[in-house]
Amino acid sequence: MGEMIDAGGTEFWVERRGEGPDVLLIAGLGDVAEAWQSQLDGLADRYRLTAFDNRGAGRTRLPEGPLSVPRMADDAAALLRALAVPAAHVAGFSGGSFIAQELALRHPGLVRSLVLMSTCARPDAYFRRMTDFWHWMVERAPGERAMLEAFYLWVYTARAHADGTVDRFVEEALAFPHPQSADAFRRQLAAFEGHDTLDRLPGITAPTLVLAGELDIATPPRLGRAVAERIPGAEFEMIPGEAHQPFQEAADVFNARVDAFWREVDAAADS
Incomplete structure (x- = not known):
């Protein structure tokens, strides 16, 4: 069960689970803490996991004025400090990985390690055309179900559309009592869309693992590889047969890989 936590004067909805080294999970566009359910359930025997609703998602209010990735990174830092977490393994997916990059650059002392899933450092022409359509889609879709069904075409594998997984996610989203507004x-x-860390990535000092789904069309593997090449010592891995959100579709594979990475980081720090 989650709770509201005041961090820097803003109330954030936070879900915490487990005991062990701290892990901060940062969700992407429109997603809430529950997006990480497979990690909250599957890794809580080894880690103390924190997931939260970003500004404008779920139970965390949308602020007045501009919303930016650096501002959301400062939110994550304020949340860690409010929870008295000196440093955490940080994992972000999609837009959450953009926030995680900025967190590591702006607040390096808070980041023990970095996992970037479905990431990029600077949106390319394809990404911009895709997100231009998403703006139109959320405004013009004939209903919330139609919008979700269209949006999930970029997010999940054809396998998930065929086997009922996407239908289940749509029903869960429609039943969620705190839907995101079109404006949010x-x-x-x-x-x-304004995210750009490409020239600053060499300043990231935390051990970093970059993961990409082989079939991801929203943030293709080439974009993740470019991120890994810019971060000193970063590892890059592609997950075969997966799309934008392997942490949901292939949770066991994702959980095993990040667990191994975090164990390696902790062992190196203790040696």
Whole structure:
């Protein structure tokens, strides 16, 4: 069960689970803490996991004024400090990985390690055309179900559309009592469209693992590889047969890989 936590004067909805080294999970566009359910359930025997609703998603209010990735990174830092977490393994996916990059650059002392899933450092022409359509889609879709069904075409594998997984996610989203407004979706999306860390990535000092789904069309593996090449010592791995959100579709594979990475980081720090 989650709770509201005051961090820097803003109330954030936070879910915490487990005991052990601290892990901060940062969700992407439109997603809430529950997006990480497979990690909250599957890794809580080894870690103390914290997931939260970003500004403008779920139970965390949308602020007045501009919304930006650096501002959301400062939110994550304020949340860690409010929870008295001196440093955490940080994992972010999609837009959450943009926030995680900025967190590592702006607040390096808070980041023990970095996992970037479905990431990029600077949106390319394809990404911009895709997100331009998403702005139109959320405004013009004939209903919330139609919008979700269209949006999930970029997110999940054809396998998940065929086997009922996407249908289940759509029903869960429709039943969620704190839906994101169209305005909040567009404002979050605009913030992620403005993300650009490409020239600053060499300043990241935390051990970093970059993961990409082989079939991801929203943030293709080449974008993740470019991120890994810019961060000193970063590892890059592609997950075969997966799309934008392997942490949900292939949770066991994702959990095993990040667990191994975090164990390696902790062992190196203790040696």
